[in-house]
Amino acid sequence: MASAAPLAFGPGVEFVMSLAGQFARARRILRNDQALMAVVAALIGVLVAYAAIAFRLGIGGVQWLSYGIYAERLIGRVAELPIWQVLLVPTAGGLLVGLFLHFIMPGGRPMGVAHVIEAMALRNGRMRLRDGLAAASVSVVSLGVGASAGREGPMVHLGAAIAGGATRRLGLSPHLARTLLGCGVAASVAASFNAPIAGVFFALEVIIGHYALSAFAPVVIASVAGTVICRAHLGEQPAFLLPQFGIHSVWEFPAFMVLGAVCAAVAIIFMWSIFYAERVVDSLKVPDWVKPAAGGLAVGAIAVEFPHVLGVGYEATDAALNELLPLWLLLMLIPLKTAATAISIGCRFGGGVFSPSLYLGAMTGGAFGIIAAAAFPHLAASQGAYAIVGMSAVAAATLGAPISTILIVFELTGDYQITVAVMVATSIATVIVQQVGGRSFFHWQLENRGLNLRGGRARHLLQTLTVRDILAKDFDKIPERTSIAEIKSLFSRLPHGTFVVVDDSDKLVGTISFADLKHIAFDSGLDSLINARDVAHTQAPAQLPDDTLEEVLAVMDVSGEEHLAVIAAPDDQSVMGIVHHSDVLRAYNRALLEAQAEEHDDSRR
Helix, strand or coil: HHHHHHHHHHHHHHHHHHCCHHHHHHHHHCHHHHHHHHHHHHHHHHHHHHHHHHHHHHHHHHHHHCCCCCCCCHHHHHHHHHHHHHHHHHHCCCCCCHHHHHHHHHHHHHCHHHHHHHHHHCCCCCHHHHHHHHHHHHHHHHHHHCCCCEEEHHHHHHHHHHHHHHCCCCCHCHHHHHHHHHHHHHHHHHHHHCCCCHHHHHHHHHCCCCCHHHHHHHHHHHHHHHHHHHHHHHHCCCCCCCCCCCCCCHHHHHHHHHHHHHHHHHHHHHHHHHHHHHHHHHCCCHHHHHHHHHHHHHHHHHHHHHHHCCCHHHHHHHHCCCCCCHHHHHHHHHHHHHHHHHHHHHHHCEEEEEHHHHHHHHHHHHHHHHHHHCCCCCCCHHHHHHHHHHHHHHHHHCCHHHHHHHHHHHHHHHHCCCCCHHHHHHHHHHHHHHHHHHHHHHHHHHHHHHCCCCCCEEEEEECCCCCHHHCCCCCEEEEEECCCHHHHHHHHHHHCCCEEEEECCEEEEEEEEHHCCCCCCCCCCCCCCCHHHHHCCCCCCCCCCCCCCHHHHHHHHHHHHCCEEEEEEEEEEEEEEEEEHHHHHHHHHHHHHHHHHHHHHHHHH
């Protein structure tokens, strides 16, 4: 395996990997991780920038083979092609993607920003470069044949994987590894959009989750390095070249607020459509490797009449921003692009949601602007201004990243004249989506895979520790016919104040605590009349060995029980032990302190 590494990683990444020894020696001499991280961050920024350039060139190459045009301007070219070619290209491309996912990709699914968030939260920022290269290959083919998705999500994953690969070879601590992962993300966003400020804030807001100086400085360096390289090769112009738009009257702000609410609805429908499509596709009784081809055929069928839905969609977005599309087409493209993107991602084409959300926002804002201008011709700003505002609002609501999205839109358009309008609509859209859905698209993706990261590392510890880890097997078990007099005498030696009551087959009947006996504790006349079953708390919840501590604490909080019996299975009431509230808290505190101590030691090295 070691001899194959240069071929797998390439000379640039191998150069970074070879720095492990030098990094360790410099670390011992200087004892200054920040200075060394600045150098490594700059190198990561350069590597990620070249990876972004190669990624874009790859998409262009596949697109040239598929449609005979290298540039992103697909609409006019596809309109000239015969129908069979428009249908065949995404279908054949989907077949290639399906076979690649089936035989090469782990889990048989493309990867994106959600996997980076997972690596940051659960794996201390460590990722495999091989997975990043494989995922990037899937996305290059997918976007090159016209899948309706974004290139930014796959690029973020590739940039993070490059940083994660360097982390593995350099032997960085978890603290530094997470920072370096953020550097890879910042450089990829900056290189993708030619937007260094947005790259920094996207990495800090979405991936790292804080703005501490120890992370801020390396992330800035990586973002700037990535931008410098991309500008040197691709030019300094932003993604969209627009005239300057302004606000005609303060009376327009109610309209911008309404636009924010409309954009929230568009974002919610967009996200819901993707997850609905995923569920439908997953339920189909066909081989998984066939599903991308079927999705490609469906997207091709839409593109026969509306080629605007193909690919990343920057051409159509640019047309909306420059007021080149009529109202009927703007309104038509909103559901069509939503459907095309949902089909593409649901059928496992590679790609992200950032570009489609910009697209939908521009169409929504442009249509809203035309309607507003017709209703209030002397007050409404230009259609393009509303398109910019809508673009930011839908994207921010979808990604759950209002700060970085506002900055990305500003750097993409170069228009700072409508700052307040963008901020108002974006804030309203984000708040509405968070109140309705409670999470961003990426966290929604993770929760659909059974990962809830909204509680951070503390919640993750509760989710990874199970009842089996703290199961107490020295519990007190009594038969259901035990008399109350005997139970009273046994309480004096009971360490936890709870008995587990079982029947003749040794199956769980319930539990008895001192609280269950308090109403008869001083009435000796009942000692011979009732037994353990009569006073047992038969409705007390029982746990399973694989239940998480988070689930146990939730049950204890609702039921008020501090000691829960543990049974073998839902259909097997055999008692395996008991779980105590104090043991749950002790195990959680111990794990949390160990994690904090590890991070503290790493940060001081």
